[in-house]
Amino acid sequence: MKSVGVIASGSRSFYAPILIYKEAEKDLVEEALAVVRDRVTRKEYLGIVRGLSKIDPLLPATQRSGVVDNPKLAEVATSVPFENSYIKILGELRDGRLEPPRDPPTPRSEIYLVESPEDVKLDLGQGLAVGSHKYSDIEIPLVPIYLPYHIGIVGATGTGKSRLVRALVDEVTEKTDWKVLVFDHSGVDYVPYYGKQRVVDASLVMPDPITLGQLISKMIRYDNEDHVVLSIYAYIANKIKPRERVKTLVGVKQSQQESTCDVDIVKNFDFTHVEKLMIKIDWDVNSFVSCIEEVGERFNVRESTIARVELMLRTYARKFVNSLGKKKLTTADIVDRVFSERLVVVDLSTVELVVRRYIVKSAIDKLWEIVDERGEKPRTLVVIDEAHNYACYQCKDSLESIERTAREGRKWDIGLALSSQRVIDFSTDVRNNVNTYFFSRLQTPGDFDNLKGVLDLGGIGADSISALGVREFFFAGLGNPLKLPILIKVREVGESSPAGGNVNN
Ligand SMILES: Nc1ncnc2c1ncn2[C@@H]1O[C@H](COP(=O)(O)OP(=O)(O)OP(=O)(O)O)[C@@H](O)[C@H]1O
Ligand SMILES: [Mg+2]
Structure with missing residues (x-):
């Protein structure tokens, strides 16, 4: 691994300022991974390089410098500026595992840049491999x-x-x-x-009756959603019920029974798992209109409104209602x-x-x-x-x-x-x-x-x-x-x- 600098004074367990060697300045980038080797404690730390900054002691930003009057001076002593930054310490490396850091790395400890997964044998456990660290290519699995x-x-x-x-x-x-x-x-x-x-x-x-009611109401520009939803419930009950009756009432044609909408059967009807019932029945706009009529009359919706809703249904919702049978x-x-x-x-x-x-x-x-x-x-x-x-x-x-x-x-x-x-x-x-x-x-x-x-x-x-x-x-x-x-x-x-x-x- 390339040695790039040393820990500077003031290091703490999770945060260590660093000084970067002149020749390593070009190699260092924000978010790079680095290993710190502490000669004194023999510990190794892994961290992320952050806060890169270039400092020129001869050019403090808050004091007037000669450069202001003499731009040529900027070309002199170009080797004076140096970089400093810090390492956000991720943990102590022990046998490839990362443990929470317990003490700060000693200043003067050397820092090495991690440039490939082989540089540091890091065991992050089995996980979901979504991506790898941008600079070292070490896989960071999701636990x-x-x-x-x-x-x-x-x-x-x-x-x-x-x-x-x-x-x-x-x-x-x-x-x-x-x-x-x-x-x-x-x-x-x-x-x-x-x-x-x-x-x-x-x-x-198949959506549920409430969602279906919202959809149809919007389609026919009718804001009385309750009327539409109740009609859907009546429609479902009527489509399911006659089939049951057909078995017992010999000689009565199913179509005759379906032509009208009986609002009363809704009261005692078991609508548990209503969507399952909805995918079983057939859907046609004419039978639905009869439920709209019956429910409308029952709840005192104005005759003219019912007539308008019927027209709108037949004009704008015919195709939609007729195709509901395809939702299986x-x-x-x-x-x-x-x-x-x-x-x-x-x-x-x-x-x-x-x-x-x-x-x-x-x-x-x-x-x-x-x-x-x-x-x-x-x-x-x-x-x-x-x-x-x-x-x-x-x-x-x-x-x-x-x-x-x-x-x-x-x-x-x-x-x-x-x-x-x-x-x-x-x-x-x-x-x-x-x-x-x-x-x-x-x-x-x-x-x-x-x-x-x-x-x-x-x-x-x-x-x-x-x-x-x-x-x-x-x-x-x-x-x-x-x-x-x-x-x-x-x-x-x-x-x-x-x-x-x-x-x-
Ligand atoms: N992991 C990847 N591998 C290969 N190509 C990628 C990858 N991530 C992004 N891209 C490229 O960038 C494009 C945009 O990616 P994606 O559709 O995932 O962006 P998004 O954040 O979901 O965008 P939006 O907010 O518009 O849905 C992709 O079409 C692909 O060309
Ligand atoms: Mg997207």
């Missing part, structure tokens, strides 16, 4: 026991968040027994990567698939935002049903990319379920991996319960303060973060075996999954 303590991936657009998440998902499926449920908001980040056999198309998933999956089916196949990607791009939120919420709720009803641990990582659409303050529907998972997931092995451009996109409850972060170049200066609020940044400045390139992330928090934020380069992630989406069951 899998912290999956249920949740992972946040933040950075400006194009920094490589989605690729990082793919690397993480590949590692989780390959190296752990966890299951993974990926919600692909845009349909371009994960769907092509994992291939068709892993993908569930959200447009085939429920969110319970998605979770079943996660359990049998270990990795499922839901392509959310094919449906409206309210439905996307419903699917995210409802699938997470199904995982919690496994906990609540069977007392079993789902051991599932829920990946939500573009999470600002689901974990934000206004995302009422999905937020509640995400927050519960953020708060209680660690006890029941349900982990979240949330990716977004800004930390502030996550509600406070979510943000504070995410214990591992990968962050890259940030979208706005305010984001840095938000990050500081949830993480020990270990002395990283806003400037270091703003200089990060694509694929460069600071890895911080519980899942990082070094405990202090470290700069990694995410491993190469190509256009399709190396395992072709095949995972060991």
